[in-house]
Amino acid sequence: MGEVHRSVQELAASLGALPPEFVRPEHEQPAATTFPGGAAPDAPVIDLLEPGCGARVAAAAREWGLFQVVNHGVPSPVVAELQRVGRAFFSLPREEKERYAMDPASGRIEGYGTRLQRDLEGKKTWNDFFFHVVAPPAKVDHGAWPRSPAGYREANEAYCHHVQRLARGLLGHLSLGLGLEEGAMAEAFGGGAQVFLQKINLYPPCPQPELTLGVAPHTDMSTLTVLVPNEVQGLQVFKDGHWYDANYVPDALIIHIGDQIEASVPMQNTIFSNGAYKAVLHRTTVSKEKTRMSWPVFVEPPVELVVGPHPQLVAGESPAKYKARKYKEYQHCKINKLPM
Ligand SMILES: O=C(O)CCC(=O)C(=O)O
Numbered sequence: 001m002g003e004v005h006r007s008v009q010e011l012a013a014s015l016g017a018l019p020p021e022f023v024r025p026e027h028e029q030p031a032a033t034t035f036p037g038g039a040a041p042d043a044p045v046i047d048l049l050e051p052g053c054g055a056r057v058a059a060a061a062r063e064w065g066l067f068q069v070v071n072h073g074v075p076s077p078v079v080a081e082l083q084r085v086g087r088a089f090f091s092l093p094r095e096e097k098e099r100y101a102m103d104p105a106s107g108r109i110e111g112y113g114t115r116l117q118r119d120l121e122g123k124k125t126w127n128d129f130f131f132h133v134v135a136p137p138a139k140v141d142h143g144a145w146p147r148s149p150a151g152y153r154e155a156n157e158a159y160c161h162h163v164q165r166l167a168r169g170l171l172g173h174l175s176l177g178l179g180l181e182e183g184a185m186a187e188a189f190g191g192g193a194q195v196f197l198q199k200i201n202l203y204p205p206c207p208q209p210e211l212t213l214g215v216a217p218h219t220d221m222s223t224l225t226v227l228v229p230n231e232v233q234g235l236q237v238f239k240d241g242h243w244y245d246a247n248y249v250p251d252a253l254i255i256h257i258g259d260q261i262e263a264s265v266p267m268q269n270t271i272f273s274n275g276a277y278k279a280v281l282h283r284t285t286v287s288k289e290k291t292r293m294s295w296p297v298f299v300e301p302p303v304e305l306v307v308g309p310h311p312q313l314v315a316g317e318s319p320a321k322y323k324a325r326k327y328k329e330y331q332h333c334k335i336n337k338l339p340m
């Protein structure tokens with residue numbers, strides 16, 4: 001199986017104080033760097049049944065790169081079942097979970113693990129996770145999915161079906177917001193070949209949450225990310241030089257603009273927009289008493305697809321800022337923190 005990492009879940013069960021490798025550098029510690037509540041602005045919450053919601057989606061993607069959606073059409077019982085089977089998986093005994101251990105060194109990114117990106121300065125984050133591809137069928141390896149609890153597969157397939165529809169709708173709003181045809185972005189990112197990568201994050205209770213992070217500051221390498229949180233507050237968004245809490249909104253889904261959307265829209269796009277969609281820098285905090293969980297689905301281009309500025313958006317005063325490249329090359333650089 002290669003190098004064995006103790007899961008954070010195991011550590012949490014046995015600890016009094018935070019081990020030093022989890023203490024983040026001071027400029028990252030949430031106690032010192034979170035914008036104090038009260039006057040903090042909230043990321044937009046958008047009702048997808050409201051007329052004009054498409055323009056709000058586009059504006060939120062420019063100003064925040066993150067927003068929450070309600071009336072998104074994913075039935076509550078479908079979300080609840082996704083959460084139930086995820087919680088049940090992480091309640092299994094350690095030996096059972098480790099049968100699914102991922103091995104990033106071998107390029108196997110599906111499975112159970114405790115670290116994906118290379119740690120900077122050997123620092124760790126307070127998080128265990130599971131990854132598996134959930135669509136399209138040709139890219140799914142059911143052998144990598146949890147076989148327990150019963151109902152795991154059905155729950156994830158049902159949820160994914162709705163996320164595919166939701167992602168299509170959001171990409172439609174974002175395309176129209178740039179003066180493109182509604183289907184332009186979905187098409188540019190691979191159409192029906194787009195990959196839906198399900199992740200489950202587990203953030204166990206932590207003895208000193210003020211010193212550590214659940215996930216370190218990052219942007220998602222996806223096109224966009226659709227995330228179900230549990231009720232434990234923890235996601236934070238970086239905007240205008242400050243870290244703000246993204247408040248828990250019951251029944252909302254949290255949408256992140258990822259690197260691929262940013263790369264497809266030239267930054268100085270004066271022809272179609274007043275600004276560009278921005279991949280959102282975000283991180284998570286953890287709780288002393290409660291287990292936080294989240295279920296992001298990363299919507300990604302197929303690995304062989306070349307992603308670069310959308311040809312209709314590159315002209316005159318809007319030169320391409322990003323070089324076009326295959327998504328798998330982008331992934332490799334990002335995971336290994338190599339220069340882009
Ligand atoms: O748990 C969250 O709310 C965010 C997780 C996250 O950013 C990620 O897994 O990429």
Ligand SMILES: [Fe+2]
Pocket residue numbers: 218219220282
């Ligand atoms: Fe993320």
